[in-house]
Amino acid sequence: MLSLLVENRYAVTASVLFAVGFLHVLLHPDLIKKVLAFNIMDSSVFLLLASRGMIAARTAAILTDGGADPSRYVNPIPAGLVLTGIVVSVSVSAFSLALIQRLYGAYGTTDMRKILEEMKKRGE
């Protein structure tokens, strides 16, 4: 059992991080913390992807000394996917932070529960 965990340590870590991020995005009332949790969630997926793409004793697929032997390099696609994922996650984070700023301007708090209370008070 333990050896299985150690063998799959990246996948296990990724799953735990994903669960942590997931629950916080779902349940935490503070919007800024939700953004942080969302980033944790996405990073866990990138960790899984990067760890799956790594093969020990091979290097990144960058040709330097003219050796084009594919067995020396790892598959570059997972790294490409992680990069794409980071771009998506950065832009979504920026968008949500801008949105939260607007919401703070309207209600003076970043706590979703307080915002909902305030909305009720104002009769919106």
Add this chain to the structure above:
Amino acid sequence: MPFVRNLPYLCIFLCMLSAILLSLGPKAKFAYWTAVCVSAVCAAASLLFLVHIAKSDTAFAFTMGKFPAPFGNEIKGGPLQGLFATVFSLVMCLCLLGGKTELFEDVDEKKMGLACVMLCMVLASLLVLSYTNDIFTGYVFVEIGTVAACALVMLKDSGPTLAATVRYLFLSLLGSGMFLFGVVLLYALTGHLLMPQLTAAVAALAGDSAQRPLLALSLGLMTAGLGVKSAMFPFHRWLPDAHSSATTTSSAVLSGLVVKGYAVLLVLLYVRVFTLDTVRSLRVNDAVFILGFAGMILGSVRAIYETHIKRMLAWSTVAQLGYVFMGFGLGTAEGVAAACFQILIHAFAKPLLFVSAGRLSAVSGHEKQLSALRGSAWRAPLAGLGFGVGALSMVGIPLFGGFAAKTGLGLGALDGGMKVAAALGGLALSSVLNALYYLPALINLWSERPAEAARPARDRCCTLSVLLLAAGVLALGLCFKPVMDLIVRGLELL
């Protein structure tokens, strides 16, 4: 390759290019009409493509930049994709026309360009989700669609719409997270991202009992992720706020189109990548069936209690998406075909209802409460009729499209074993529930003819939009058979 086969790619490219150009900050009117023209051109081009591909009865992969299979990115065109693309672009154009007056009232003149950028991006994402042959491209456009859809919710810049947007955004992000995790898991299992290679790898893995739980986990995560985004029960809570607080065009686009894009991607996953036999053997469809069933009933029950016309329509969207998921959950080709038909008919009927409701409320001093809209149909008879067509279609009166969708679902359920009773009973119950809120609302709109007052100003764009959307609902209801045949053929070629 005949030129017409480039059209799907060119449509996507046109949407994205116009989005980039519109972000340069043109005048409000110019931006609006550009968005209308782009969606109209996409509709025409997609129709041309649909006619061509339906006649030649094939499907083909279009490789980007002519890079061969494992390296390049692909889209795949077939009759079903052509049909979805045509309907999505056409309805997008009509939503823009139908909500024109309100759009110019609600959106700041300087920000109209940006609003149109988002509308173009939504259309681009819908087209890509229909055509894509690469699962990671699917993920990227799911995210693009999400951000653009959030921006549409908050076009009307007020506190409640911002709060609705933020709730929509975070639930959507959960959905994207789950979908991405599922995709990565599938990639780790198979080593592929292009759908044809994935299909072969999944077929090989499905026979291996050690890999089946992981395969089921991956499919379950992707289903749940897309389910959150298309408001599958119990992840539907964001929808009523987001769809009802927005301006008319946004509500119509969000309810009629955006939630469908994710459902279309789910069809691709189920039919093309995993194949229905594997989906059934992994038993993921059973969960989808139960959740679809629950959404169908609960959405309608909640709609009965609503007194706000747009919230009522939004809850009805939850119920109607329940039909779609129930169709997927049947796990048979007939069930999925019926779900596809439901996607199409709802893409016409719900924007019709929202556009009509927007017009009715505009002629009644922007009131949204049903009680305040009493007799409003006499002030704008065409919008009243449009609401009637949409409502009767939702209830499932014969000749209207909704009836055909329900018939299709019922027929599809017949060889579903244990699910027959549940599906047929659920359809019957849900039709009664639909009637319980749509008919009173409709009677309310037409009752008590008000004393002759000054006629409200005409709104030609809205008239055109209501007429064409209603024509779409009736056409789908009357031409049930050919459309259904096209969908079935499209699913075979998918």
